[in-house]
Amino acid sequence: MATTAALPFHPTPRRKLPPASAGASLRQLCKDGDLREALRQLAARSARGRAPPPTDHYGWVLDLVAVRRAVSEGRQLHAHAVATGALGDDDAGFLATKLLFMYGKCGRLPDAHRLFDGMPARTVFSWNALIGACLSSGGAGEAVGVYRAMRASEPVAGAAPDGCTLASVLKACGAEGDGRCGSEVHGLAVKSGLDRSTLVANALVGMYAKCGLLDSALRVFEWMRDGRDVASWNSAISGCVQNGIFWAKTVGKNETYSLDLNCGDRIISLSFWAHSNRLDRANVQLVDEKLSVDCESARN
Numbered sequence: 001m002a003t004t005a006a007l008p009f010h011p012t013p014r015r016k017l018p019p020a021s022a023g024a025s026l027r028q029l030c031k032d033g034d035l036r037e038a039l040r041q042l043a044a045r046s047a048r049g050r051a052p053p054p055t056d057h058y059g060w061v062l063d064l065v066a067v068r069r070a071v072s073e074g075r076q077l078h079a080h081a082v083a084t085g086a087l088g089d090d091d092a093g094f095l096a097t098k099l100l101f102m103y104g105k106c107g108r109l110p111d112a113h114r115l116f117d118g119m120p121a122r123t124v125f126s127w128n129a130l131i132g133a134c135l136s137s138g139g140a141g142e143a144v145g146v147y148r149a150m151r152a153s154e155p156v157a158g159a160a161p162d163g164c165t166l167a168s169v170l171k172a173c174g175a176e177g178d179g180r181c182g183s184e185v186h187g188l189a190v191k192s193g194l195d196r197s198t199l200v201a202n203a204l205v206g207m208y209a210k211c212g213l214l215d216s217a218l219r220v221f222e223w224m225r226d227g228r229d230v231a232s233w234n235s236a237i238s239g240c241v242q243n244g245i246f247w248a249k250t251v252g253k254n255e256t257y258s259l260d261l262n263c264g265d266r267i268i269s270l271s272f273w274a275h276s277n278r279l280d281r282a283n284v285q286l287v288d289e290k291l292s293v294d295c296e297s298a299r300n
Contacts, residue, residue: 065102069106075111127165173211
């Protein structure tokens, strides 16, 4: 087995660790954003013929690499995992999926594809990571293609789409303006019961709105009345604004809504209500960082 000597890691001399375990120390370094020291500690754990670090240790460092979009360090980690045998022993696909996610965040879609194509077994998480990598790289159409390949391989155990899959593909359909594909995904969501997920329902609202199918977007929004969150309202409001239509039927008479909103949500929402000519009067107030909209009556 190759050692880390030939890799671009430089283990630091032995030093006393704090009372916490080496794993806890590495995890804290990643939380603190100290990528350089985290890489050195990971290399030191496998120096001089030691067993390779656990896959979750690689995962912590790869997450930090993804946040930093430090592709050079990510490739070093990939080579390190190959050299120590950690990637070859990754039967569950955890480490490979972390690498896929990292390459996607770094915009290295060809690297992600090569890694994915070489995986002996694929799980829903690895498929989701590749779909996400396509989206991160601006390849919405390619993300849809990966989804279709996933469906073709579905008889394989563990490869069935989950809520994260459908939400990502619906985002891709919206970006492509492909309402037909989006409707197919909607059908699968209903069949599998995943349409009850707020994550998926919000993605459906956004997809239909971006495809110019506002009636379908608002039907989904109305259907999820008891499961709406701020993202649901934001998607519906943005969809109306994008399509040049302001609510008439979605907001009923004598209804009051109070939502926890961030700055961006408040700007979108206040813009909508300010431009709406569908209401006799809409009393909009910001109280303790909440948007309160009191709709006293709606025009026919």
